[in-house]
Amino acid sequence: MARTRTGASTETGTETGTETGTEASTEANTATGPGLVSVAWRPVAAVGGSLTALLLALSGRYGYDADELYFRVAGQHLDWGYVDQPPLVPLLARLQIALFGDTVIAIRVIPALLAGLTVLLAALVARELGGARRAQVLAAVATAVSMFPTAVGHMLHTATVDIPVWVAMSWLVIRILRTGEPRLWLVAGLVGGVGLLAKNLVVLLAIGLVGGILLAGPRRVLRGPHLWAGIGCAALVASPALVWQAAHGWPQLEMAQQIGAIGSTATRVMFLPFQVILIGPLVTPLWVAGLLALFRWPRWRRYRALGVGFLIVAALVVLSAGKVHYAMGCLVTLVAAGCVPAARWTSGVLRRVALVAALAGNGVYTAVAGLPIIPESWLARYPVLGIAQITTKQIGWPELAGQVGAVYRSLPPGERERAVLFGGTYAEAGALARYGPENALPPVYSGHNSLHAFARPADDKTVVIAVNVQPGFTELFDRCEERGRFGLQNEPVLVCHDPKERWSRLWPQLRHISA
Structure with a gap:
């Protein structure tokens, strides 16, 4: 057993305990840090690049999403804030139109790139938790075929930015828990500040992660000035938007009340079923496996705060009657975590075939429910095909x-x-x-x-x-x-x-x- 400088134990060649065969032993010998193996850059980049290419190829089908039409107009009236959102997404709309033209294809370039980035971040989460090449590639593929993260990669939406920000912050916190490096709080704060410029929802994640560490440990990573400096970095980056909101009487609080009034019953009763619908039923076992492993694996004891953090975020969303997709960034992280035990589970050929079939099936579900695949005439005739109006809000x-x-x-x-x-x-x-x-x-x-x-x-x-x-x-x-x-x-x-x-x-x- 090797130990980090913070005293937390790690397993040398982590994947020798989770994967068998030549691949595990080879990667254990090329470890780039305590208990970690090299990042599988080529296959992961291939998955992320393929997703981005697919989204760009489909970006001209159907038409603008309702939110994109709003962001386009808001981008013509740039300000440090709006009554319903911070300034970043309208700015991205304005930037893309200036660079690529005033078309539906142009406004979807950055979303496609961010979807590819989310795939990469999911693989890094798996790697940070000890996943070797198989687990990393599995995390990349599972994220790429997850419905809601891919669907918002097809369009410009606040969640388009929010999801990669949540996964990036979770990855950084996992690194902090593994290495004890306090300066990473500053990086997490900068990432969170960017998230605050797109959507204030990232505060939920911060509360969940810090609350999870307080409840599950290791609490020592919260000591010292770096956490507070990270919070200061986030506030500094987001300060123009926060000042605008304060100067205008915090109108986003009124928006939050409206969302709570509309979605209270749906969120409180249907939160869990909608996590299955929005991520995909055949990928759901992966995030469930990730959550269970965070609580049950002794080797992941120091990462247990991540599982507790998800439960805190889910409780906050339900209690505040937020929208059912608000915890989706956590779910992507849990999917990536679940790919580490899944890689161990697939040591046999039949199990690998079953997993590949499940991922392929979820990919079909994602394409039908979240991407512009179905003919528009079918959507007009059968609106139920547009799951949660992800696609039906783009036609007509x-x-x-x-x-x-x-x-x-x-x-x-x-x-x-x-x-x-x-x-x-x-x-x-x-x-x-x-x-x-x-x-x-x-x-x-x-x-x-x-x-x-x-x-x-x-x-x-x-x-x-x-x-x-x-x-x-x-x-x-x-x-x-x-x-x-x-x-x-x-x-x-x-x-x-x-x-x-x-x-x-x-x-x-x-x-x-x-x-």
Whole structure:
């Protein structure tokens, strides 16, 4: 047995205890640190690169996701914060459009690269836990065929950044637990600060990991100034967004309350089943194996905080009624951990065949449920095929602009001069902002989330073509009439005339914050 400088015992040639044969002994002899073997760079990079290439090849299928349409508009109004999110993702939308053009393919380049990075990080987690080449490659493949992480790699979403940040922070904490190196807290803080610029959810992970260490140990890694310095680094990196939120009365707290009010029952009752749905049923045994091993393997006793941390995060998500995918970054880490005992389990040929078949089956599930594989006509006919609306929110936006354009052109010339568009949510508003110019449509406005602050109609605009409006909208006008229905939800397209008050007085009444 070898010992690290912190006194924690490690096993020389770790995989000789988890894998048999020439591969294990060879890799044990090429160890790059106490109990670790070399990173399987080539096969892992091949898996990550293949996933990125696949996502880029599919990036032009279907259309913009509803959130992407919102980020595109928010990117045209760059700020240090928004009522529903920090600034990073709208900035990435603006950057990609500037570099690659204003297309759906362009806005999905960075997500595809981040998906490949997540695959690499999962392999590094497996390696940090003692996994040899087989375990590392298995972790890379299992992550690549996991549904939600791959689905958000197909589109620009806050979770697109959030998931690799969570896995990277977990990997760094595992290294801290293994080596006792306190300076890694500074790196973890920097990574967490970047995460805070994309989504405040990373605070849950920090609470879970630190809470796990306090409960399960080793507590000595929390001593000294480095942990606090890491927290300071995170706060410093995220300080512009935090200052913006404070200056605007912390509107994201209102957003969190709205999410909790909407998802309380679904989250509290369906949290665990949705972890199976979102990661994939055939990959689920891997993250379950990882969680059990963290609690049961004596050799992983010092990493037990990771398992406790997941339970803390899951409890916080359920108690706060957050969205069911909020713990997905933890699940990817657990999948990677589970690949270490899985590599040991697959010492026989039949078991390897069974594991390969399971991964292939989950890959098919991921392709159908999370990627733009199914013909659009099938999704329109059978919406249930779009699991959790991951794919169905990407279809029909040009058609919406065309339908609204037909309504606009049917107006008398005098009314067209006084007309504006109104989107009840950022999805419709974003779609009309993207495709409106192609249909020679007037400007679009919305009271939803940060769109409310971007602009309001001029007081001389007295005709409104509105899509999917909130209850009570029609009462703000002298008269409204329905001119059609749109989309899978059969949303009304209205033409409303003569606001009862000037827009300057009416606009505050149209503000609403929701997910």
